Amino acid sequence: MRNALLPVVAMLLVSASACGSPVDPPRAPVAPTLGWDSWNVYGCGVTEDDVERQANGLVTSGLAAAGYRTVVVDDCWSAPDRGADGRLRANPSTFPSGMAALGAYLHARGLRFGLYASPGDRTCAQRSGAYPGRTGSAGTEDLDARTFAAWGVDYLKYDWCGSGTSRSAQVGAFRVMRDALARTGRTITYAINPNSGVAGTVPGATGNWAGIADAVRVTNDVVPTWRTGAGPEGDQGIGDVLADVPPAPGTVRDLDMLVVGLPGVSDAQARTQILEWSRLGSPLILGCDVSALTPEVRALLTDAARR
Numbered sequence: 001m002r003n004a005l006l007p008v009v010a011m012l013l014v015s016a017s018a019c020g021s022p023v024d025p026p027r028a029p030v031a032p033t034l035g036w037d038s039w040n041v042y043g044c045g046v047t048e049d050d051v052e053r054q055a056n057g058l059v060t061s062g063l064a065a066a067g068y069r070t071v072v073v074d075d076c077w078s079a080p081d082r083g084a085d086g087r088l089r090a091n092p093s094t095f096p097s098g099m100a101a102l103g104a105y106l107h108a109r110g111l112r113f114g115l116y117a118s119p120g121d122r123t124c125a126q127r128s129g130a131y132p133g134r135t136g137s138a139g140t141e142d143l144d145a146r147t148f149a150a151w152g153v154d155y156l157k158y159d160w161c162g163s164g165t166s167r168s169a170q171v172g173a174f175r176v177m178r179d180a181l182a183r184t185g186r187t188i189t190y191a192i193n194p195n196s197g198v199a200g201t202v203p204g205a206t207g208n209w210a211g212i213a214d215a216v217r218v219t220n221d222v223v224p225t226w227r228t229g230a231g232p233e234g235d236q237g238i239g240d241v242l243a244d245v246p247p248a249p250g251t252v253r254d255l256d257m258l259v260v261g262l263p264g265v266s267d268a269q270a271r272t273q274i275l276e277w278s279r280l281g282s283p284l285i286l287g288c289d290v291s292a293l294t295p296e297v298r299a300l301l302t303d304a305a306r307r
Contacts, residue, residue, distance in 0.1 A: 024211025032215070034305055036054055038074045044076035055111055059109055068301065069112050072114030079133070088117075112154035115156060116157045121134050122134045144180070145183065148181075153188055154189065155188065167203035175212060177190070191254060208249050215283060253282055255277055257286070259288075
């Protein structure tokens, strides 16, 4: 009887594993992140001076005191190639002080240090040809996680690039970095951007990401307009997102960065995005020059942080 039960037990274990429970135990709940990200305003032109200026803007505007404390350096921060020791390193032309020094600068001002990485062999900008090199984290997750921890990183944006893959491949890649971060012993908020797509039209948008990450992107890139007309796999406007908000059970549902403060966004649209992103429990991450925010928008952001 005992041996006869073994196939049944094995099937139950496989089934449970497929559901995610034994492999992906629930993560401790985290609040939606509030802060700023470099991509929308600087793209691949981001520099150390830019990041420090925006960080200081969060502090002097009162937004940091309201809770907007995470400063994320997005793609294109790294040197095109790894060092002789295999480690990621800052681009010496744009981040001459290095990433550990930048982390210390942010921490000294009461801010959190966020950084971008990708689970492939290249980052998204490298895949598109917008930035040189091959510095994705595939195969070097443990080394990269230790490097991030040594630099004082508090938040990792881990960005899947391209649509030609299965969801299971994405889950596997995101698990590897999740576990590598855990082994560092440092608390690092883990925010993933799977191959999302509108209304689940590409693999990463389907299924339950609970236990894999603290926050998961459920939209395509959001751009500063109301509607794009780009279709199910193109960039989205604010109205496109609100017309079809995918679920993200067990994690923080990330609707992408706020586009308030960018050209093309009216005051009414900015108000709607802030209020709706807040109502839906999304992170509120600015992507503009902080100095461009009007007093009204700053007040809305401050109020949203209290909810």
